[in-house]
Amino acid sequence: MGENARRVISVIVVNEASVLSRVTDLFSGRGYNITSLTVAPIPDSKYSRLTIITSGSVRVMEQITKQLHKLISVLRVYEHEDMVEKEIAMVKFPITENLSDINAISEAYNGKIVNVGENIVIVMVTDEPKRVDHYLNAIKRYNPKEIVRSGAVALER
């Protein structure tokens, strides 16, 4: 992998006050980059799981992993190699656009219309982040009004 390859890491932390700041302060304080970050409690445990998309050389990643692990609140850190990775995107379209086209394209990306209002429809797709990029590219012509991405989550195979 190159100097600035994209990396996915999972960080298991104790679910307590200010633990998210501990992690993000470490990234900003040491000059590391966060592309996306998702966090939610792990069911039936006192831990939360953060999925962080970052970039850097092997050496930088080794430091990030070690520095994260040094935080007292961190239980485990893994850099994913062989994983299933998914991200949700939701897009708001004007109801006047070609809905059957939109629906067909969205279906190709595990998506569908999830809400219909007076003037807009909302579509949700769930796919690999790279494919979500493609999807968002493909639907540009249908005048999307608003786009939200969740950030990726990943599980090692």
Add this chain to the structure above:
Amino acid sequence: MQISGAQMVIEAFIAEGVETVFGYPGGAIMNVYDEIYKQNKFQHILNRHEQAAVHAAEGYAKVSGKVGVAMITSGPGFTNAVTGLADAYMDSIPLVVISGQVPMSLIGTDAFQEIDAVGISRSCTKHNYLVTDATDLPRILKEAFYIASSGRPGPVHVDIPKDVTAQIAEFNYDIDLNLETYKPHIKGNPRQIKKAMEAIAKAKRPLFYLGGGIINANAAYDVRDLVHKTGIPAVETFMARGTLAYDDDLLIGMLGMHGSYAANMAMSETDIIIALGARFDDRVTGKLSEFAKNAEVIHIDIDPASISKLVNADFPIVGDVKNVVLEMLEQVDKIDVERYESWRETVKNFDALHPLAYHEDSKRLKPQWVIERVGKLLGDDANISTDVGQHQMWTAQFYPFSRPRQFISSGGLGTMGFGFPAALGVRAASPDKISINFTGDGSILMNSQELMTAVEKKLPVINIILNNNFLGMVRQWQTLFYDKRHSETDLSVQPDFVKLSEAFGGIGYRVSTKEEFDAALNDAVEKGIVAFIEVLVERFENVMPMVPAGGSLFNMMLLEKEESK
């Protein structure tokens, strides 16, 4: 038992064997101070500034090896203490610092003396806590002491809102700490140690690179053993001074920016570095790409993040230095001491070529002479603190350190104003030794209010002010790299240091000759009260040799040869 949060703090201190607390009271911490008033199990030393309280706790911790404890109030009390926390974090000093906080109901309302203390201390502590319920306090305090002193030591900050110190809850300190997320790695991997020993045995020019972690791990005497049994020369970092005695044949000296020529050349020529509790700091390595180019690296450290951070380790060994060194000692028969004879000769020749020296060629006293002289007169009888600047480097170069924990200085953060309060902590922990603080005319004014603490608590620290009427280290860089534009470094306007000390009830001397200096030092030692000895020294003396920032270790600026002698 059911007690208040404030009482819990006292009980925890007693259970942890705390004997001295440094601090400064204020609104949010008053409940705890009320309990301090009522007890007689430990002493409280009232510093005259929160920064000084934390530095004093650092000095106490560094000289004793115990956890230093400081206590401060919220808001400005806390922000004043931040420099001390950062200093302790950089130098891996075990501290527990307790701060008061505004009551829970006022947090987030911009209340009087409110500041987001844990938000600020997060990046300069090993760990921190905001206590929101007194029920948690026994566990948090116990964790704080454990985390501060275990693994790679460091400061832990506990922020306690005022209402939590008043809250009554059950206190039981007999808790089994089970920190699932914090398990320091103590024992080095035996296979890796074995491989490292084999690599050393095959090397021709091995070199011990001794760091401050040795002192933290109480491993100095085991390291001495290992160095002597292997016959391998050693260089020390600034933080490791005193690991080997100054007169040890195998000690080449300090390395780095102001290290000796021999130490830096040895580092440049070695074929295998044995790094013990050192972290390849930029002041040590100089230009990284040219640092020890031909050497393999054995890196032993308790902090995995220090290994291969800057210099790639061929033999990474995560573990407590003492533990690993003892393992290495068991395999020491693999090493043939004779094998390194010519290497030892080479190193000796480096030293003969450019020994650490200075010229006595000025009317005014040379600062290096003063330090050597104190070494001659007091030697092992003194603990030595310093502030930050030229005097600090000269002390590291010229004082004859003979034991670990004799030298107390601010290494990583480089905090001016550290020396005097730290020396108070040193004296409080080690009253049998004379406490000397080498300082400069710049640094001493950054915590001179501590004269009051010293007088009140009868802590007879002798401050030797090497006065060159300059902010000397910055002046040196201006002379060398800024075409002699001495911007804002001329300190010709100064207080009367003798009167300053006397105004607080201390003693003061101003000396300009060798005889006067000897007399003043003897008198100060005899009188046993806090002293300022102001020594008028040569104004334009530079710390030499020197590796300019970003330069290579083997490319040093050297002391110029004496012109007429």
